[in-house]
Amino acid sequence: MGVVLLLVAGCSGEAVVPTTTSSTTTTVPVETTFTLPGAETESTFQPGDLVGVIGADDGVTHWLVDFPGQDSVAREVQPTDTGLEALGIAWQVDNVLWERLAFAGREGFFPRSMLAFIGDPEDVTDLYATLNSESVEDLGAQIAGEIEATEIVLVAEPSTLEVVYDVIGLGDDSVEGYRVRVTAKEADAGFSAELVERTPLCRRGLSDAGQCL
Numbered sequence: 001m002g003v004v005l006l007l008v009a010g011c012s013g014e015a016v017v018p019t020t021t022s023s024t025t026t027t028v029p030v031e032t033t034f035t036l037p038g039a040e041t042e043s044t045f046q047p048g049d050l051v052g053v054i055g056a057d058d059g060v061t062h063w064l065v066d067f068p069g070q071d072s073v074a075r076e077v078q079p080t081d082t083g084l085e086a087l088g089i090a091w092q093v094d095n096v097l098w099e100r101l102a103f104a105g106r107e108g109f110f111p112r113s114m115l116a117f118i119g120d121p122e123d124v125t126d127l128y129a130t131l132n133s134e135s136v137e138d139l140g141a142q143i144a145g146e147i148e149a150t151e152i153v154l155v156a157e158p159s160t161l162e163v164v165y166d167v168i169g170l171g172d173d174s175v176e177g178y179r180v181r182v183t184a185k186e187a188d189a190g191f192s193a194e195l196v197e198r199t200p201l202c203r204r205g206l207s208d209a210g211q212c213l
Contacts, residue, residue: 053081067091
């Protein structure tokens with residue numbers, strides 16, 4: 001009786017199936033090509049640009065993925081992670097633009113809409129010295145809500161007296177939004193602001209002074 005061996009080389013291209021009998025060997029071509037979702041597109045970053053995650057809900061797990069539209073993931077990213085290095089490669093799937101990044105020893109794709117250049121924080125505590133609220137989260141939301149934008153996202157609660165909100169969608173071609181960090185203290189009416197920092201989230205890059213270009 002003859003023996004049949006099946007060998008498939010690679011994930012694409014042409015595979016070869018040798019069919020062996022007691023006296024002859026023949027080859028049959030087998031097509032194994034597949035199409036990746038979406039298409040490569042122009043990156044909005046320069047290779048080496050350092051960016052951060054923005055607008056990522058604290059209650060949701062966010063992933064740097066191996067490839068857009070695929071199930072495999074490279075690593076988890078946190079809503080306030082910074083120092084992600086752009087590689088100047090982008091891919092578009094279903095009108096969503098993904099940028100390829102290097103971060104913590106791994107490479108993968110992340111949505112462009114959730115990336116920005118992170119500027120230098122500004123201390124604006126004096127603007128909110130008289131503000132009080134029943135909870136730290138509400139205090140932070142009130143302060144963040146004074147910036148007119150389309151979206152306010154709670155991105156972190158580092159401690160029981162600290163919250164971080166991203167305020168994004170300003171309709172500005174330079175400033176994507178602001179990161180508002182509020183450290184609270186107990187007050188007669190609940191909580192008041194001990195420290196408020198406002199950090200610009202920039203679309204195009206940063207000046208030497210840490211402001212949006």
